[in-house]
Amino acid sequence: MTIEDPLIGKQLANFRLDHVLGRGGMATVYSGWDVKLDRPVAVKLIDARHQGDAAYAERFVNEARSIATWHHPNILQVYYADDENGLYYYVMEYVHGQDLGVQLAEDRRQGQRPPLPEVMRIGRAVAAALDYAHARGVIHRDVKPANIMVAEDGRVVLADFGLALNMAQGTLGTAFGSPHYFAPEQARNSAEVVPQSDIYSLGVVLYEMLAGRVPFDDPEPLALAMLHLQQAPPPPRQFNPALSPAVEAVVLRALSKAPADRYQTAEALMNALGQALDMPEPTLAFLDPALGQADPRGGRLPRTPPREPLLDRLKRHPIYLNLTREPMLPRLKRHPIYVYLARDAAAVGAVLRQRPLNAATIQQLRPHPAAWIGGGLILVALLVPLLGFRNMLGAAGHPAEAGATATPAAGAEATAPPAETAAAAPPPAGDHFALYYDDTGLYFHNLSPNDRSVNPVAFERVLADGQTANHFDGERWGEIYSNLRAGYCAVVELIDYRDHLAPPECNNRKVVQRTPFSYEPHIFWTTQEGSSEFRVLWNDAEVARCEIAAHRCEVYLP
Numbered sequence: 001m002t003i004e005d006p007l008i009g010k011q012l013a014n015f016r017l018d019h020v021l022g023r024g025g026m027a028t029v030y031s032g033w034d035v036k037l038d039r040p041v042a043v044k045l046i047d048a049r050h051q052g053d054a055a056y057a058e059r060f061v062n063e064a065r066s067i068a069t070w071h072h073p074n075i076l077q078v079y080y081a082d083d084e085n086g087l088y089y090y091v092m093e094y095v096h097g098q099d100l101g102v103q104l105a106e107d108r109r110q111g112q113r114p115p116l117p118e119v120m121r122i123g124r125a126v127a128a129a130l131d132y133a134h135a136r137g138v139i140h141r142d143v144k145p146a147n148i149m150v151a152e153d154g155r156v157v158l159a160d161f162g163l164a165l166n167m168a169q170g171t172l173g174t175a176f177g178s179p180h181y182f183a184p185e186q187a188r189n190s191a192e193v194v195p196q197s198d199i200y201s202l203g204v205v206l207y208e209m210l211a212g213r214v215p216f217d218d219p220e221p222l223a224l225a226m227l228h229l230q231q232a233p234p235p236p237r238q239f240n241p242a243l244s245p246a247v248e249a250v251v252l253r254a255l256s257k258a259p260a261d262r263y264q265t266a267e268a269l270m271n272a273l274g275q276a277l278d279m280p281e282p283t284l285a286f287l288d289p290a291l292g293q294a295d296p297r298g299g300r301l302p303r304t305p306p307r308e309p310l311l312d313r314l315k316r317h318p319i320y321l322n323l324t325r326e327p328m329l330p331r332l333k334r335h336p337i338y339v340y341l342a343r344d345a346a347a348v349g350a351v352l353r354q355r356p357l358n359a360a361t362i363q364q365l366r367p368h369p370a371a372w373i374g375g376g377l378i379l380v381a382l383l384v385p386l387l388g389f390r391n392m393l394g395a396a397g398h399p400a401e402a403g404a405t406a407t408p409a410a411g412a413e414a415t416a417p418p419a420e421t422a423a424a425a426p427p428p429a430g431d432h433f434a435l436y437y438d439d440t441g442l443y444f445h446n447l448s449p450n451d452r453s454v455n456p457v458a459f460e461r462v463l464a465d466g467q468t469a470n471h472f473d474g475e476r477w478g479e480i481y482s483n484l485r486a487g488y489c490a491v492v493e494l495i496d497y498r499d500h501l502a503p504p505e506c507n508n509r510k511v512v513q514r515t516p517f518s519y520e521p522h523i524f525w526t527t528q529e530g531s532s533e534f535r536v537l538w539n540d541a542e543v544a545r546c547e548i549a550a551h552r553c554e555v556y557l558p
Contacts, residue, residue, distance in 0.1 A: 007045070011035070012084050015043055015091050031094065034079075040094040041079065045087055057088040063138075064090035067161045070136070073476070073514050074129040076149065076159040092159075096152045099159075101145035104208060113240065116277055119209045122148065123273065125156035126202055127266030133161065134195040134265075141193055143201035144181045145208065153493070155515055179224040180204065180214045184257050187225035196259035199266050203254025206273065210243060211236035215255065229257075246276035430543075430556035435536075436503040437525045438551055439518070441493035443506050444477075444484070451483045452557060454490055458537040461524040462545070468535070470524035476514065494518045494526075 007017050007030070014037075017030040021042060032043040046060050064081035068090075071077070081090035100122065107113055114122075126148055133140060142160055149157040183200035185192040208214050215233035218224040233255050237243045250272045256262045263269040431448030446452060457474035477490045484490050489506035496518045518526060524534045525548060536544040536555050546553030 007087075012043065012087065012089055013080065013082060013091075015041055015080070017043055032091070034091075042092050042094045043089055044092065045089045057083065060088050061090065063161075067138070070132070072129060072132045073155065074125040074157055075132065075161065076157045078161070095149045095155075095157055095159075097150050097155075099146050100148040100150055100205075103150060104145055108212060113212045114209050119206065120270070120274055120277065122150070122156050122209070123202070123206055124270045126158050126205070127270045129158040130195075130198050130202065130266040134198070139193050139195055140198050140201075141186065141190070142178060142181075143198050143205065144178045145205060146178075148205070151515075153515060154510075179221045179228075180216065182225060182228050183259070184229045185259065187228045194259050196262045196264065199254060199262050199264075199269055200256075200259075202266055202269065203251060203262070206254065206269075207233070207236055207251050210247065210251065211239040213239055244276060247273065250276045428556040430558050433555040433557060434505070435525075435546060435553040435555060436501060436505065436551065437548075437553075438501045439494075439526045440497040441491065441500045441502075442525050443501065443503055444490040445503075445505055446484045446486055446488055448557075449486050451485050454484045456539045457557065458540070459524045459534055460537070461528070461531050461534045464530045464532075469531075470522055470534075472522040472524050476522070492516065492523075494523070 005020060008019060010017050014035055016033045016035055018033060019031050021029045021031050023029075027044050027046050030043045030045070032041045033039075034041050046057060061081045061083055064078055067075075068078040068081060076095065077093040079091045079093065083089070103114070126143065130140060130143070138161070140158070140161060143158070147158060147160040149159055151157065179187070181201040181204045183193065183197035185194070186197050186200075204214060215236075216224055216227040216231070218227060233252065235248055236251055237245070237248050250269070253272075254262055254269050263272065431446070431450055431452055434445045434447055436443045436445065444454070444457075454474040454477045459472045460468040461470040462468055477484070488509045489503075491506065491510045492514045493500045494517065495515050516523065525546075527548060532549065533545055533547050535542050536546065536553075538557055543557060544553060544555040546555075
């Protein structure tokens with residue numbers, strides 16, 4: 001017979017308790033509802049055993065209130081903390097998804113391990129959360145898969161900061177944490193924990209994802225603690241031979257007995273692991289069909305062989321070799337392919353000004369089918385990166401721009417187009433980006449061939465009186481992925497909406513996804529009375545103005 005929880009249906013401040021999500025030794029978590037803001041929440045109540053401990057209960061509420069001032073995409077947001085009639089609780093955002101512990105248990109049942117890019121994605125998110133907390137003087141003390149939430153939209157969130165240790169206040173001596181993920185010093189005395197204790201715990205989580213099991217296991221917590229204190233962890237390659245010695249070395253260093261021997265920041269740990277896995281930059285490459293499917297056993301992804309630099313390939317091409325026997329541009333202007341293309345130079349220039357040279361653009365530029373025209377397309381593709389085909393056409397002048405046609409006479413070389421023809425307007429300088437947006441979300445698409453740092457970019461709403469508001473720093477994206485890969489999109493999708501814009505240009509190429517609410521102060525692109533545009537900044541200098549009603553904006557970054 002199920003005993004009904006007397007708190008179900010009870011309202012604490014603005015928050016109604018609907019049902020139990022989980023119970024632990026320290027607290028119980030309820031699914032609830034914010035009756036004023038009309039949104040789901042999770043409410044954590046301190047366990048009845050600790051409610052009579054005034055010092056502990058007060059610490060519980062005070063630390064939760066402090067953490068409520070934090071704003072980090074990988075830390076579960078705390079909304080409110082209080083006590084009511086002896087019930088000490090705090091309220092946090094409700095994440096639709098499941099914890100990593102559930103996912104790993106399912107993987108074990110199926111004899112699988114997470115794919116390596118997913119290990120890196122989750123690890124980097126947790127590392128970012130830990131370094132953020134450590135910089136504010138807080139040690140988590142209970143990093144484990146059950147406290148790592150993976151939302152349905154892919155966001156990774158570290159939860160359960162409400163019972164963390166404030167380094168300035170010290171500990172009350174309470175044994176806290178999960179023995180499978182204890183750092184040795186934590187197993188010895190909770191007063192000895194340091195930020196590197198969390199890094200040890202993160203190392204255990206990484207070990208579990210890579211090897212398919214934790215390094216130490218024993219049904220008795222005391223025996224388990226002694227293993228952390230005294231025994232070297234078994235090499236993870238013992239359980240996953242596909243791992244490289246470099247990966248194993250990184251994980252074992254994270255599990256060093258002495259805090260000073262571990263990585264000193266969580267970011268340093270993940271950077272070392274990324275290099276060992278040949279994934280030095282944050283990436284969601286496993287979503288790219290061109291790179292193949294993830295190995296369900298946790299092996300490496302099939303990778304496209306590295307391509308030789310374009311200029312080196314070009315220098316060996318027969319066309320390049322022939323043209324460079326004398327100054328390139330004069331010889332090129334006499335080439336029959338050039339003359340043919342010059343007939344439609346205005347159209348070519350218009351197309352190239354609007355979009356980068358890629359397979360789709362080449363298809364649009366393809367002239368009448370003829371065997372030698374294929375060579376012309378190869379010529380265009382090879383010479384555009386080197387010469388800047390748009391500038392070349394404009395500098396040389398073209399009969400087509402004056403409405404004339406230049407066709408070489410039989411047996412004679414073509415003459416150069418007239419010099420007085422007006423040059424085509426060059427495209428804006430810089431790397432090309434596009435913004436797609438509506439009231440449900442915003443997508444920042446890197447259309448350039450280069451990976452670019454998003455940290456120096458910023459956005460802000462422009463008001464009718466010329467003042468600005470709702471400043472958004474690219475560092476909010478850069479906290480997770482410092483570089484936006486060529487062809488990928490940085491994303492902000494608002495929690496208020498179930499359906500989002502989701503432009504096809506960004507399908508399976510979202511390297512960052514933030515999910516704030518529309519009322520948060522950094523939302524700059526949504527419809528708002530008294531504001532019709534926003535501006536884009538690069539290192540605090542304005543580089544673009546965008547109309548909110550246009551729902552698309554072109555941006556060129558220096």
